[in-house]
Amino acid sequence: xxxxxxxxxxxxxxxxxxxxxxVGPYEVLSNLPGAKVTFTxxxxxxxxxxxxxxxxxDVARDDVDRADILxxxxxxxxxxxxxxxxxxxxxxxxxxxxxWTTSVCTGALxxxxxxxxxxxxxxxxxxxxxxLATLGATVVHDRVVRDGKIVTAAGVSSxxxxxxxLAGWECGDEIAQAIQLGIEYDxxxxxxxxxxEKASPEVLARFR
Amino acid sequence: xxxxxxxxxxxxxxxxxxxxxxVGPYEVLSNLPGAKVTFTxxxxxxxxxxxxxxxxxDVARDDVDRADILxxxxxxxxxxxxxxxxxxxxxxxxxxxxxWTTSVCTGALxxxxxxxxxxxxxxxxxxxxxxLATLGATVVHDRVVRDGKIVTAAGVSSxxxxxxxLAGWECGDEIAQAIQLGIEYDxxxxxxxxxxEKASPEVLARFR
Numbered sequence: 001x002x003x004x005x006x007x008x009x010x011x012x013x014x015x016x017x018x019x020x021x022x023v024g025p026y027e028v029l030s031n032l033p034g035a036k037v038t039f040t041x042x043x044x045x046x047x048x049x050x051x052x053x054x055x056x057x058d059v060a061r062d063d064v065d066r067a068d069i070l071x072x073x074x075x076x077x078x079x080x081x082x083x084x085x086x087x088x089x090x091x092x093x094x095x096x097x098x099x100w101t102t103s104v105c106t107g108a109l110x111x112x113x114x115x116x117x118x119x120x121x122x123x124x125x126x127x128x129x130x131x132l133a134t135l136g137a138t139v140v141h142d143r144v145v146r147d148g149k150i151v152t153a154a155g156v157s158s159x160x161x162x163x164x165x166l167a168g169w170e171c172g173d174e175i176a177q178a179i180q181l182g183i184e185y186d187x188x189x190x191x192x193x194x195x196x197e198k199a200s201p202e203v204l205a206r207f208r
Numbered sequence: 209x210x211x212x213x214x215x216x217x218x219x220x221x222x223x224x225x226x227x228x229x230x231v232g233p234y235e236v237l238s239n240l241p242g243a244k245v246t247f248t249x250x251x252x253x254x255x256x257x258x259x260x261x262x263x264x265x266d267v268a269r270d271d272v273d274r275a276d277i278l279x280x281x282x283x284x285x286x287x288x289x290x291x292x293x294x295x296x297x298x299x300x301x302x303x304x305x306x307x308w309t310t311s312v313c314t315g316a317l318x319x320x321x322x323x324x325x326x327x328x329x330x331x332x333x334x335x336x337x338x339x340l341a342t343l344g345a346t347v348v349h350d351r352v353v354r355d356g357k358i359v360t361a362a363g364v365s366s367x368x369x370x371x372x373x374l375a376g377w378e379c380g381d382e383i384a385q386a387i388q389l390g391i392e393y394d395x396x397x398x399x400x401x402x403x404x405e406k407a408s409p410e411v412l413a414r415f416r
Contacts, residue, residue: 018235019231019234019235020228020231020232020234020235020391023227023228023231023261024228026227026228026259026261027226027227027228027259027364027365030259037259037260037261039261039262046264051234051235051238051245052245052266053231053234053245053247053263053264054247054263054264054266055261055262055263055264056254056261056262056263056264058260058262105392125392126392143394143396144396154392154394155390155391155392156235156390156391156392156393157235157368157391157392157393157394157395158392158394160365160395160397161395161396161397161398164397164398164399165398168398168399173399174410174411174414175414176398176399177399177401177407177408177411178401178407178411178414178415180397180399180401180402180407181401181402181403181404181407181411181412181415182363182364182415183228183363183364183365183402184313184333184334184362184363184364184365184366184402184403185364185365185395185397185402186351186362186365186366186400186402186403186406187365187368187369187395187397187402188351188352188369189368189369189372189388189393189395190369190372190373190376190384191372191376191381191384191385191388192394193385193386193388193389194388194389194391194392194393194394194395195389195392195394196389198394199385199386199388199389200385202382203382203385203386203389204389206382206383206386207386207389207390
């Protein structure tokens with residue numbers, strides 16, 4: 001009997017991360033057959049999310065030299081990373097080894113700052129579409145956008161849809177559907193206000 | 209001008225938690241006006257999720273004596289908690305102080321083991337509906353179930369819907385909709401397999 005091949009899935013954690021950006025894909029992708037999940041970051045130890053949940057980096061990024069799937073989440077902390085050359089160099093280096101390079105929300109800004117999105121179709125959190133375009137991306141207003149091996153998701157919760165879509169490409173529909181059942185992902189939001197195209201002017205104004 | 213009253217929101221963390229159960233509601237409820245979020249657990253320090261993400265407990269439960277909103281998430285680690293009298297006593301004590309006592313996924317089993325669900329309409333992860341009924345609950349197959357101040361959600365991802373619903377009750381529709389927009393929660397799952405009623409027999413068999 002053949003063994004299931006390992007799938008190395010690497011999540012990048014940093015201070016002022018939006019946790020759901022990482023945890024949505026994590027709850028999906030960690031169920032892939034052979035999944036080996038690593039939480040990396042600048043150094044081993046605790047990071048704090050934008051709303052102060054503490055998360056643990058288990059492996060320093062200097063000790064991570066490849067990934068089958070890289071997930072770069074977003075959050076307020078992506079702004080300083082966009083000009084942090086050691087981080088961008090790491091992203092470029094890992095990207096050369098990946099089967100899939102992915103981002104959620106403003107994680108796309110870091111991929112863009114690293115130069116990975118030149119002429120690439122991509123998306124990000126709706127408020128940062130213009131900034132993403134300045135980084136060379138062809139901005140698409142879809143929730144999940146694939147261009148070659150780069151898969152970008154829109155804001156925060158869209159990482160769940162991105163990861164399920166990726167699970168299907170990677171392992172087939174039946175496994176992806178079983179994962180969806182395992183996280184009981186049968187969304188029934190009480191409102192239909194989850195995109196700027198759908199929200200009322202009053203809600204948009206309140207958000208801004 | 210009146211100040212916004214503080215809303216104390218307490219998340220209970222434990223080993224073998226399913227992280228999305230907590231993080232879905234956290235990304236919603238931490239945006240409530242006046243939100244003051246506390247991550248508690250048996251003792252200060254790290255817990256490890258069912259798939260090995262490390263999360264930080266910042267305040268020991270013995271130092272938490274009340275909550276406006278209690279969120280009890282699920283995961284494999286709820287099984288031992290169901291017979292852990294100090295945990296159950298803490299849940300009962302905090303419940304006496306809450307405006308809302310909530311659970312996600314198998315977190316409902318802990319509320320039930322604490323005796324809070326006797327004759328109460330409630331839900332849980334689809335695989336544990338029968339077990340929840342043995343704890344005295346009237347099991348309802350909805351995604352979000354409210355009975356008085358107790359609000360239970362179905363499996364894992366349903367905590368997002370629960371928290372948005374609760375945000376609307378607590379702060380009105382417009383704020384809840386602005387929060388939905390802020391997490392770009394416009395779900396577009398690639399499959400429709402997120403409940404046992406919708407999944408194919410093959411997917412159900414694979415899951416079991």
